[in-house]
Amino acid sequence: MEISAKTNTPHLTLDEFEYDNKLVRNFALATVIWGGVGMLIGVLAAFQLVFPELNLNLPYTTFGRVRPLHTNAVIFAFVGNGFFTGMYYATPRVLKTPMYSKLLGQIHFWGWQAIIVMAAITLPLGFTSGKEYAELEWPIDIAIAVVWVLALVNLVMTTIHRRTEHIYAAIWFFIASFVTVALLHVVNSIEIPVSLTKSYSVYAGVQDALVQWWYGHNAVAFFLTTPYLGLMYYFLPKAANRPIYSYRLSIVHFWSLIFLYIWAGPHHLLYTALPDWAQSLGTVFSVMLIAPSWGGMINGLMTLRGAWDKVRDDVVLKFMVVAVTAYGMATFEGPMLSLKNVSAIAHYTDWIVAHVHVGALGWNGFLTFGILYWLFPRLYNRPLYSQKLANFHFWIGTIGILFYAIPMYWAGWVQSAMWREFTADGFLKYPNFLETVTQLIPYYALRGVGGTLYLIGWAVMIYNLIKTAKAGELKETEKVQAPSLREQHHQDEYWHRKWFERKPVLLTIGSLVVVAIGGIVEMIPTFMINSNVPTIESVKPYTPLELQGRDIYVREGCYTCHSQMIRPFRDEIERYGEYSKAGEFVYDYPFQWGSKRTGPDLHRLGGKYPDSWHYNHMEDPTSMSPGSIMPAYPWLLDDELDTASTSKKIRAMQILGVPYEKGFEHEANKDLMAQAEGVVGRLGDAGIKTGPTKEIVALIAYLQRLGIDIKAENNPH
């Protein structure tokens, strides 16, 4: 620490110290670069749904692997780096101290980029844990936890060493975000490794679903929302040069937001096999979130009161206003989607895709852009290269969002309506699922156009920022002076000011306690009380071949387009079969319920088609379903199954409590071969020649097993 005391006047001692702008600049570069990569992959994924040939018939570029790459890139690489950019700029300034440790800052930067690179390599290779937004395998999970906690330490230590008496609201949001994401990530990522690149979640079925969506929902809350609220609390008043509208509102909405958010996860699982009480908790806590969420929007928009004339001219404020408005819309829509009758329509459709992109493109994207346009002139000590280009970016980005969102809303409604429509004589009007998909292709094309427009805006921004940087010179450090902190005692201080705004450790622990409550109340009963997951006698563990096939299903990311959760609706029972029961998933490590039906539900697929149908369908889906937009999986027909892993996998399952007989791990491959020969025989009958150790054989065995156990219960032999 380079702090030197200097005496300016006889009465006042001023410390002299430096803010590190280089780290901020580096994070900003990472934001811009990864943002481009993530959006580009998103555009690719969008057009793959229009032109399936874009899957290129390669394992690495099929939609099932590209989609997790897109979501991980934009959430953790783009928004993550965007958060850190703003955080490392704002934190030292509002606390009047340099960051506690330069080294920890460097570890954070390089560690995070290394994690992103590892993700970018492993996801296309098919190394995935199969849980949405938490796909990365266990070694990367550990790296994330380490880097994350080190960054948290740096943040809290900086706050302890501050030169202001009180801690500003932005820092509350930063600290709460770090604490909660650490908690979510660790709890959701507990896995049993089988090899360096393969692990099984320790939770199964319903419990895994509950933990995963507790994580998934709060990744949205504490990775995409609260960090950016923190950024808003710094950059919006700075850019508008206005005081924050209401200090009290920031207190109320901060604590109520973090307390309520953590409960809302089950709204992703309405009408599933999750216990009813947990679903209802998800609904009501989501509804209660409207006002706390809007508290952030109000504090943002009302801060602009008296500065609206500036919004007309200042492109930074324009971006910020749209961002805050998009935040307000998304946080109103979210609670509405959590009402069960709305969820019944929207779940599994593109409505959800539209909803999240209003948040991602509008709130996160536009706030990031606003911050970058504000930051670069200050980092490089010269005005922005071109206001015109920035304005162009603003408009093309806004149009891009509209082009993205409107077709997706429309597509969601159309498809949901088609799924549910019956004819007067009691038949599904569109019994063939494919009909409801091909209907959407024009909307998918429009969505791709919207994404492309948004991406063009991003490219224009890069040019503008590079020009700005080149014309100026980076102020690597900024020298400042401030008096050192003297403990002052105010007798009649407001309680919040006295406790949480003076004591960073208390603030950290306080937010941890507040967020832990909701998770504990929902999870512990689901794990402890058996009646929450009623057992079904006839549900048996997967055979070794089926288990291997299931791992292929996970590896290929089938869950990105196919659900395995039939909701108790008349149309779904008619279309797919008996609705899914909690007890059917007890051996599913991890659960594969999915969240989107670009293709039909697969939970009752077993026995529906012959083995040969699956073989042909995986080789070329359009051969069995003309017009299908599913990618082809030709490599599954050629690639050899890794039978060497079978015994290790069975062993891992035994540790997790799956009742295979003792010593079965040694017999497993014999069992596997016997079952595989059966599949090969049936394929041979249909004129298809293949070997028993091909991957396709294992996958077929798994698909034929899906959802059939419960039938044995209904008609015992």
Added chain:
Amino acid sequence: MKFRNYLDTIADIGLYPLVSLLLFVAFFVGLLWYVLSMNKKDVKHMSNLPLDDGTSKKVLLTTFLVLGSLGAFAQEAKPAAAGNDELLLYIVIIVIVFVALLLGAILVQVAMLVNKLNNRVAPEKQESALFSESWWKKFRGINVSLSEEDKILIKEHDYDGIQELDNRMPPWLAFLFQGTILFSIIYLLIYHVFSIGDLPQAELEKDLQAAAVQKAAFLEREGARIDENSVVLATEPADLEKGKALFVANCAACHAEDGGGTVGPNLTDSYWLHGGSLGDIFKVIKYGVPEKGMIAWEKQLKPQEIQFVSSYIASSLRGTTPANPKEAQGDLWEDEGGAAAPAGDNQ
């Protein structure tokens, strides 16, 4: 939707829209008559009212908002017309609620306008108005004007130049928060304490019962249902043509377009795995043979459509010579007349 079902049960429901249309027309005719019969002095007085404080602008703005948003909703309602009444109902309800809210907002502003006009005559009345402008401002949380902001600026809050005001939480936001908490308590009471509301399983059962009643009523109207016992051979060329189209669309993937068989067996020869009578074929299509991979079509094809397809197979396809016939499977089948199948098929 239960609501819609209730509406359906009201006799002559079509009359109601007509009545409301009449009311509308009557209102506008009345308005027109009033305007035309107004005396010129009043008109002049009104057009000269000095409303330069922005109130009239606000009223106009809100009105435009209403019209604008109506336009937007009208567009959104289109996809629903593609099929789902329930969705349409939801959208209509949302539109109605939205319009009601906006109309409420207009009314408040009109009330303020009227209030202000009255105040020009009697300014001392201002404080007694229910929704005075100051109340409205306070409700929205902007009761402290910009010029007086210094009074609520918290002096000692200064973070890198960012200051904070001591505004209270806007009352409407506080009410919204309290309202949602109340909603949540009632919601949990309804579903989990008093069990008045239907949980998913109960909802499903009611839905299925309602569907069964509907279906039975429909079949009652449409006459007896065709099944494997009652099915007769369709002979009309148009029907067989429909059968062929259905076959190409649904069956060709596994049985080949010419019936020669690929994944599924050859349908042109005289060997049948599950019997070759029209009723047998109907039954196999309807219920499927899951263990052999033939799926059940009863949920996807209507009985009459199954009749057409099976007739097409039995009368048009059987006996033809396909391009790549699959080897014969099952037993030789002869129809009741005892006529053996053409010998050429037996390969």
